[in-house]
Amino acid sequence: MGSSDLNLDDTVEKLLNGEGVEVTEFDSVPEQVKPVALRKTVCYIVSAIIFNSKKEVLMVQEAKRECYGQWYLPAGRMEEGESIPEALRREVKEEAGLDCQPITMLLVQEQGPRWIRFAFLAEATGGALKTVADADKESLQAQWWDRESPLPLRGHDILPLINAGLKYSEKPSFPPFQPVDFPCHVICQRLLLAFVRNGNQDDGDENHLWLLLSDGTVGERDDDTQPHLPVSVSVRTRSVMWATHRLLRECMPSSYDQLNVNVAGVLGVQHNGRVPGKTDGICFNTLVSVEHTGEGTELDITNPPPLEDDKYRWEDVTNESLKEKILQRIKDVSVLPVQSLYW
Numbered sequence: 395m396g397s398s399d400l401n402l403d404d405t406v407e408k409l410l411n412g413e414g415v416e417v418t419e420f421d422s423v424p425e426q427v428k429p430v431a432l433r434k435t436v437c438y439i440v441s442a443i444i445f446n447s448k449k450e451v452l453m454v455q456e457a458k459r460e461c462y463g464q465w466y467l468p469a470g471r472m473e474e475g476e477s478i479p480e481a482l483r484r485e486v487k488e489e490a491g492l493d494c495q496p497i498t499m500l501l502v503q504e505q506g507p508r509w510i511r512f513a514f515l516a517e518a519t520g521g522a523l524k525t526v527a528d529a530d531k532e533s534l535q536a537q538w539w540d541r542e543s544p545l546p547l548r549g550h551d552i553l554p555l556i557n558a559g560l561k562y563s564e565k566p567s568f569p570p571f572q573p574v575d576f577p578c579h580v581i582c583q584r585l586l587l588a589f590v591r592n593g594n595q596d597d598g599d600e601n602h603l604w605l606l607l608s609d610g611t612v613g614e615r616d617d618d619t620q621p622h623l624p625v626s627v628s629v630r631t632r633s634v635m636w637a638t639h640r641l642l643r644e645c646m647p648s649s650y651d652q653l654n655v656n657v658a659g660v661l662g663v664q665h666n667g668r669v670p671g672k673t674d675g676i677c678f679n680t681l682v683s684v685e686h687t688g689e690g691t692e693l694d695i696t697n698p699p700p701l702e703d704d705k706y707r708w709e710d711v712t713n714e715s716l717k718e719k720i721l722q723r724i725k726d727v728s729v730l731p732v733q734s735l736y737w
C-alpha cells in the first residue's frame with residue numbers, strides 16, 4: 395500500500411500485533427442479522443489451562459448433578475456485562491479457588507450454534523486451592539493432575555486443550571494475545587485476505603502480495619467511506635469462519651470455485667460485552683490467503699482473481715516490511731486456531 399494509505403498500513407500492523415481496530419463498516423451482511431444477545435442467541439464459554447511448576451494441570455471436580463464427581467478444566471459460561479478475561483478469572487476463582495492471569499488465548503472452538511469456547515493458557519497468581527471443605531454448587535474441589543493418573547473426566551474434549559497448552563508453553567506457535575476491548579453487536583470476521591505471487595528467487599523476482607480492500611459499506615456508499623479491510627458478518631447457522639466464504643462468493647463468484655481458500659486462523663479477538671444485547675458480538679480478525687487451483691480456468695494464475703463487485707479492489711502491498719510480516723505469518727501459520735467441532 396502506498397503512503398496515501400498510511401492508515402491502512404497502521405491497521406494491518408495493529409492486527410498483526412493482536413491489537414484491535416473499531417468495526418465501523420460491514421461489507422457482507424446476510425439478511426435477518428440482528429444484534430447477538432449473550433445467553434439468548436449466543437453462548438460463550440471460557441476455559442483455563444493452568445500448569446504448576448511440575449507441569450501438572452489444574453482440574454476441578456464437578457458438583458453438577460449431570461456430571462457429579464467427574465473432573466474437568468475450570469470452565470464456564472460467560473455472564474452478561476463481562477469481558478472474556480473477567481469471565482475466565484471469575485470461573486477459575488469460583489471453581490478452583492485460585493486467582494489467575496491469562497497468558498494468551500490458545501484456541502477458539504465452536505460447537506454449531508450451541509457455543510463458542512475460548513481456551514486460555516493462564517497462570518495462577520494467588521488464592522488457595524479449593525478443598526472438599528469448600529465444596530459448593532460451583533465445584534466440589536480442585537486438584538493438580540499429573541495428566542497420567544486415572545481420573546474420571548466429565549469430557550475428553552479437554553485433552554486437546556491441555557495438549558495445546560503444553561505445546562504452546564514449550565514452543566509458542568503464535569505471538570501471545572488477549573481479547574481487546576472493542577464493542578460489536580454481531581459476530582463477524584475482519585479479513586486480512588491476501589493473494590500471493592511468489593517471485594522466482596533465481597531470477598531475483600520479489601514476492602508480490604495483494605490485500606482485498608473494500609471501498610464501501612453495504613447499501614449506501616457515502617463519500618467519506620475510507621478504504622478498509624472487508625468485514626463479513628457470521629450467522630449462527632454456519633460456522634463463524636463461513637463468513638469468509640460468503641464474502642468471496644459475493645465479490646468473485648466466477649472464480650470462487652477455482653480458488654483454494656485457506657482460512658489460516660485468528661490474529662486477534664475484539665469483544666466488549668458491557669451493554670447486554672448491544673455489545674455482545676465478537677470481531678475475529680482473521681488471516682486468509684487465496685490461490686488459484688489452476689484447474690479449469692483461463693485465469694492468469696499469477697494475478698489475483700478478478701473482482702466482480704466494484705466495491706472491492708486488490709491493493710498491491712508495497713510496504714516491504716509489512717509485506718514480509720504478512721508473508722511470514724502465512725508461511726508459519728502463526729495464528730490462533732479456530733476449530734468447528736461436530737455440527
Ligand SMILES: C[C@@](O)(CCOP(=O)(O)OP(=O)(O)O)CC(=O)O
Nearest residue numbers: 439441469470471472485509511549
Ligand atoms: C462446553 C462445556 O465446556 C461447558 C463448560 O461450562 P460449564 O457447564 O462448566 O458451565 P458453568 O456451570 O457456567 O461452569 C462442556 C459442555 O457443555 O459440553
Ligand SMILES: [Mg+2]
Nearest residue numbers: 468469470489
Ligand atoms: Mg464450569
